[in-house]
Structures are given as C-alpha cells and as structure tokens.
Amino acid sequence: MSESQRELMKGNHAMCLGAIRSGARAYYGYPITPQNEATEYMSFHMPKAGGSFIQAESEIAAINMVFGAAAAGVRAMTSSSSPGISLKQEGISYIAMAELPCVIANVVRCGPGLGNIAPHQGDYFQATRGGGHGDYRTITLAPASVQEMAQLTYKAFDLADEYRNPSLILSDGVIGQMMEPVDLATIPAKDAPKKDWAVGLGQDKRERNVHTTIYLEPEDMAQMHLKLIDKYDRIRREVQYYEEFRTEDADILIVSYGNSSRVARTAIRHLREEGKVKAGMLRTISLWPYPYRILNEIASNYKAILVLEMNWGQMVEDVRLAIGDKTPIHFAGKHGGLLFTPAEIEEFVCAIDKDPNNPKTAWTPIR
Amino acid sequence: MSDVKTIAEPVQEKLVFDRPKSLTKRGFTYCPGCGHGVIHRLVAELIDEFGVQDRAIGMASVGCSVFSYWFFDCDFISCAHGRAPATATGVKRAHPDAFVFSYQGDGDLASIGMAEIMHAANRGEQITVIFVNNAIYGMTGGQMAPTTLENMVTTTSPLGRDPILAGGPIRMVEILANLDGVAFAARGSSSSPRNILKAKAYMKKAFRSQIEKKGFGIVEILSNCNTNWRKTPQEANKFIDEEMVKAFPLGVYKDVFADKSKK
Numbered sequence: 001m002s003e004s005q006r007e008l009m010k011g012n013h014a015m016c017l018g019a020i021r022s023g024a025r026a027y028y029g030y031p032i033t034p035q036n037e038a039t040e041y042m043s044f045h046m047p048k049a050g051g052s053f054i055q056a057e058s059e060i061a062a063i064n065m066v067f068g069a070a071a072a073g074v075r076a077m078t079s080s081s082s083p084g085i086s087l088k089q090e091g092i093s094y095i096a097m098a099e100l101p102c103v104i105a106n107v108v109r110c111g112p113g114l115g116n117i118a119p120h121q122g123d124y125f126q127a128t129r130g131g132g133h134g135d136y137r138t139i140t141l142a143p144a145s146v147q148e149m150a151q152l153t154y155k156a157f158d159l160a161d162e163y164r165n166p167s168l169i170l171s172d173g174v175i176g177q178m179m180e181p182v183d184l185a186t187i188p189a190k191d192a193p194k195k196d197w198a199v200g201l202g203q204d205k206r207e208r209n210v211h212t213t214i215y216l217e218p219e220d221m222a223q224m225h226l227k228l229i230d231k232y233d234r235i236r237r238e239v240q241y242y243e244e245f246r247t248e249d250a251d252i253l254i255v256s257y258g259n260s261s262r263v264a265r266t267a268i269r270h271l272r273e274e275g276k277v278k279a280g281m282l283r284t285i286s287l288w289p290y291p292y293r294i295l296n297e298i299a300s301n302y303k304a305i306l307v308l309e310m311n312w313g314q315m316v317e318d319v320r321l322a323i324g325d326k327t328p329i330h331f332a333g334k335h336g337g338l339l340f341t342p343a344e345i346e347e348f349v350c351a352i353d354k355d356p357n358n359p360k361t362a363w364t365p366i367r
Numbered sequence: 368m369s370d371v372k373t374i375a376e377p378v379q380e381k382l383v384f385d386r387p388k389s390l391t392k393r394g395f396t397y398c399p400g401c402g403h404g405v406i407h408r409l410v411a412e413l414i415d416e417f418g419v420q421d422r423a424i425g426m427a428s429v430g431c432s433v434f435s436y437w438f439f440d441c442d443f444i445s446c447a448h449g450r451a452p453a454t455a456t457g458v459k460r461a462h463p464d465a466f467v468f469s470y471q472g473d474g475d476l477a478s479i480g481m482a483e484i485m486h487a488a489n490r491g492e493q494i495t496v497i498f499v500n501n502a503i504y505g506m507t508g509g510q511m512a513p514t515t516l517e518n519m520v521t522t523t524s525p526l527g528r529d530p531i532l533a534g535g536p537i538r539m540v541e542i543l544a545n546l547d548g549v550a551f552a553a554r555g556s557s558s559s560p561r562n563i564l565k566a567k568a569y570m571k572k573a574f575r576s577q578i579e580k581k582g583f584g585i586v587e588i589l590s591n592c593n594t595n596w597r598k599t600p601q602e603a604n605k606f607i608d609e610e611m612v613k614a615f616p617l618g619v620y621k622d623v624f625a626d627k628s629k630k
C-alpha cells in the first residue's frame with residue numbers, strides 16, 4: 001500500500017519505535033548494557049507520544065509497573081538484559097497468571113552471573129519455558145535484524161493483546177546495538193485496542209474489574225490452569241513463525257535464530273558459491289511456540305541437521321523434540337560472548353556433509 | 368471459595384449505622400479481634416465520603432489482606448509481595464484521575480517491598496498507602512517482621528528479637544516523611560475507638576493528598592495480631608497502647624495541609 005520509508009536505526013531504537021507505533025503508551029526500565037539505548041530512547045519519545053516513562057528503581061519495580069499499566073488497559077513494555085530479566089521473572093509469572101498483555105524485551109548478554117555485555121543466546125530456556133515459577137508460557141519472538149526489532153516488537157503487542165498473554169522479544173547485544181535500515185512503512189502508527197476488562201474509571205457504569213493470581217482452592221486453580229492450557233494450545237497452533245532460506249535443494253539444514261542465523265546465512269551463500277555443500281537454513285522466529293510442525297515436515301529431506309547456538313545447546317532440544325531420530329542432529333555452540341565466524345560454520349557444514357553420522361559432533365540426549 | 372458468608376441486609380426501622388457502600392456484602396474472613404476489619408471499614412467510609420468509588424482502584428498486597436478485593440467494592444489488583452507501590456504507579460500513570468490506593472502489611476511494605484515504597488514516595492506518586500503494622504508476619508504464621516519490637520518473641524525470634532543480631536523496629540513513616548515527594552505521613556492506631564477516629568482523620572488527609580494532587584500520602588496504623596501474639600484481642604490492644612507506641616510514636620510526621628509556609 002504505502003511505499004517504503006527507510007531509515008537507518010539502531011536495533012534498540014527500532015524496537016522502541018515499533019512499540020510506540022503499535023500504540024504502546026507505557027515504558028518502565030532500569031539501565032543495563034546492552035539495552036541502554038532503549039531506556040534512553042523511551043525517556044524522550046514515550047512522553048512525546050503521550051505515554052508514561054519511568055526509570056524504575058529496579059527491574060523488579062519496572063515489571064510491576066508494567067503489571068499495573070497492563071491491568072489499566074495500556075499497551076505497556078519493559079526491556080532489560082539477562083540479569084535484569086532474571087529479576088523480572090516473579091512479575092512475569094504474575095502477569096501471565098493474571099492474563100495481562102505486555103511486552104518484555106531481553107537484549108541478551110552473556111551469563112551466568114554478571115558474565116559480560118557481549119551477545120549470547122544463553123537465555124533460551126528461560127524465555128521459552130516460562131522463566132519464572134509456575135506452569136505458564138510467554139510468546140517469544142527472536143529478531144535477526146534491526147528491521148525485525150521494529151516489526152516483531154510491533155507484532156508482539158498484537159499477539160499479547162490477542163491472547164492476553166505476555167510476549168517476549170529475545171534479542172541480543174549485536175542485534176540491539178547495530179545499525180541497519182528500517183522500513184517505517186511496515187510499522188504504521190496505530191491506536192491500541194480498548195479493553196473492557198481493564199481497571200480504571202467509570203466503574204458506576206460497569207461491573208468492577210479485579211485482576212488476581214491467587215486461587216487457594218486447588219479446584220479453582222485447576223480451572224485456571226485448564227483455561228491457560230487451552231489458550232497456550234491455541235497459541236501453539238496459531239503462532240509458529242520461521243523463515244526458510246535455500247532449503248529446497250539443500251543437503252544439510254542449519255537451524256538457528258537471531259544473531260547466529262545471520263552468520264549462518266553468509267556461510268550458506270559462500271558454501272554454495274564455492275560449490276562445496278548445498279546447505280539451507282530454517283531460521284526460527286517464534287521460539288515459543290517453537291515451529292515444530294515445519295521442522296518435523298521437512299527434516300527427512302536432509303542428510304543431517306546442524307543446530308547453531310551461542311550457548312552449549314538449548315534450542316537443540318526443541319529440534320530433537322520436533323524430529324526425534326528422523327535425521328542426525330549435530331550441534332555447534334559458541335561461548336563467552338564470542339560470535340560465530342562464517343569460516344567455522346562452513347567447516348562444520350563440510351565435516352557433517354562428509355560424515356553425517358559422526359558421533360563426535362552428533363547431538364544426543366543420551367550420554 | 369464455595370461457601371461465601373455474606374452480611375444480612377439491615378432490618379432496623381431507622382438506620383443509624385450502615386455498611387459503607389464501598390464494602391461488598393461479603394463477611395470479613397479475618398481473625399476475630401484483628402484490626403484489618405476496622406481498617407477496611409475506615410478506608411471504605413472514606414471512599415464513600417470522597418465519592419470516588421467509581422474510580423477507586425485498590426492494590427492488595429501479600430499478607431493477611433491478600434483477599435482485600437473480596438471486601439472492597441471497586442476495581443482491584445492483587446499484587447506481588449511488596450510490589451504494590453510499583454503496580455499502583457503503573458495504574459496511576461495510566462489513569463491520573465483514578466483514586467489509587469495500596470493496602471499493605473509491615474512485612475510487605477517494610478521488608479521485601481522497601482525499595483518500591485521508598486521510590487514511589489520519593490517520586491511523589493499520587494497514591495494513598497494504608498500501611499498496617501502488626502509487628503509480625505501474620506499470614507505465614509507469626510515470624511519476625513522488620514517492625515517486631517526489641518525482645519518480642521516470634522516464631523523466628525524464639526528468644527525475643529535481639530537488636531544486636533536482628534536490628535530494631537523500623538519506623539517507616541518517620542523515614543518517608545523526609546522525602547520531598549511525600550505530602551502526608553502519619554501514624555495512628557486501631558487499638559481503641561478514640562484512636563480509630565484519629566486514624567481515620569489521618570487517612571482522610573492521605574486521601575486528600577492524592578485527590579488534591581499534593582503528592583504521596585501514607586498512614587501507618589498500628590494493629591494487633593492477637594492470634595500470632597498469643598493474646599486475647601483485649602490484651603493485644605493493650606499491648607499496642609502500652610508497648611508498641613513506645614517504639615512507634617503516634618502522630619503526624621508530615622502534613623502539607625498544615626504547613627502553610629511550604630507550597
């Protein structure tokens with residue numbers, strides 16, 4: 001419909017712009033590298049958009065402010081990086097249980113502990129398995145470009161509202177910090193939907209609204225669990241986002257996401273140019289729900305699958321869940337906050353292509 | 368909850384004393400003699416008197432009052448332990464014309480929620496905090512709180528609170544009164560009808576602070592936990608008057624309405 005309006009932006013800024021354009025009017029955050037640009041951007045642009053910004057006293061306070069704003073019917077967001085996201089988990093659990101929509105962005109750094117501020121993918125389990133206490137899930141989207149930082153954050157708000165569930169953006173220090181063009185036409189400014197369940201004014205003209213997470217009677221709690229499970233099942237069926245890259249004729253399938261998938265793309269192009277190996281990639285965009293369906297469908301088309309992650313093997317478990325023993329799975333990890341290089345990925349791919357069942361690189365849950 | 372006890376409709380010919388409109392018909396589930404019921408009533412009376420029931424939004428905390436939304440008839444959020452002032456902040460920023468209040472115990476506000484209360488107050492959030500200090504963790508069965516008196520026996524200070532090891536009772540309204548964002552800070556008590564009326568007068572000012580957009584308002588109310596104090600309600604109220612007030616002097620610590628020189 002509209003022509004493209006490209007602007008060069010930092011990933012963290014694009015994420016915030018995506019949020020504001022999707023109608024977000026509350027942002028609460030606490031400084032932490034490598035996502036400081038987000039909090040800084042919001043401190044200026046959120047009030048300008050007529051929304052509220054607070055530099056909270058902690059990540060705990062920030063997520064609980066989001067809890068309040070979300071309950072009040074506002075599209076609300078917080079962002080942080082790994083240690084700060086750990087602190088938010090109790091709040092995220094409450095928000096999930098109260099079935100309130102919001103967006104939480106994790107510009108992942110390297111852990112555990114204080115770790116370092118380099119990019120990493122070590123928070124995959126935390127992001128895709130609920131993260132806090134209790135049996136819940138958060139919709140998790142993983143951008144691999146600055147454009148996607150904007151677009152997936154924009155989308156995350158829609159999904160959050162549609163399912164009344166927190167959405168997570170799982171990014172990393174590279175995607176957050178780098179600059180790339182964003183097509184602003186893909187994120188047209190819009191108003192957030194009205195929510196009749198929100199706390200607020202005019203209570204004399206409606207039933208009162210209460211948001212709670214405590215159900216002392218196991219029978220009542222079971223009802224709530226079943227309601228949540230029903231919703232999670234619906235999300236699992238309806239939200240499975242991925243991108244296929246050169247998969248049609250490939251012998252080796254790389255499965256990756258975010259920052260690692262960018263390096264993999266370069267490696268795949270190079271391998272093909274050199275006529276070495278026909279590799280392709282399934283880039284997973286939704287990490288919860290994981291795109292099990294497509295992976296299960298296509299797995300047997302390949303000699304082997306190579307899972308690339310900047311950790312010691314988290315998403316690879318989902319790949320195994322998706323395909324079982326259909327195709328040999330290999331895993332290559334990267335540690336400490338170091339990035340993959342195209343050359344080392346090419347080396348992995350060539351080795352696997354030669355010996356698709358090599359037990360040295362094969363990943364198996366049974367040790 | 369299956370068997371909900373409700374309050375019968377009044378049958379008197381001439382009503383001289385009724386249930387505030389802002390309380391639901393549900394009967395309180397607090398221990399007999401506990402101060403929460405009286406304090407709930409005061410809050411509800413003030414919501415009625417200020418005519419803000421249609422825009423009142425309460426924050427329940429984690430403690431014995433976790434189900435306070437059963438009793439207050441207005442929008443409510445049941446918050447995480449200690450975080451009510453942060454959640455209230457998010458709500459108030461979204462609805463600046465709402466009347467937003469939190470209702471918190473001393474473990475909730477003065478221990479785990481210390482950061483949130485300090486910073487909400489320091490930002491001068493336009494909210495009203497009702498802080499019920501019973502010197503103990505009631506809901507979890509009577510453990511030591513930051514407000515527990517010196518030498519007071521609790522289940523986690525079986526030999527009495529030793530100030531050398533565990534510090535002394537923390538005086539929140541005195542601390543909060545020092546912050547610029549605070550418009551009103553006072554400490555009352557629920558130990559006697561006379562004190563209850565005084566506490567209500569304090570609470571009224573904490574309501575006004577918000578409604579007239581003067582800033583953050585807090586009233587701490589000394590209350591008994593006769594169950595965990597292992598006392599009768601009468602003995603427990605006497606304990607407030609004779610012992611608790613020594614550590615927690617009653618009175619007004621900050622009042623924007625009184626101080627004319629300060630604007």
Ligand SMILES: Cc1ncc(C[n+]2csc(CCOP(=O)(O)OP(=O)(O)O)c2C)c(N)n1
Nearest residue numbers: 429430431448472473474475503504505506
């Ligand atoms: C994060 C967390 N830690 C601990 C608890 C357990 N807990 C429930 S109520 C409570 C103490 C409440 O005491 P207080 O705030 O003094 O209120 P009271 O019950 O005395 O009214 C605690 C520690 C919890 N629910 N959440």
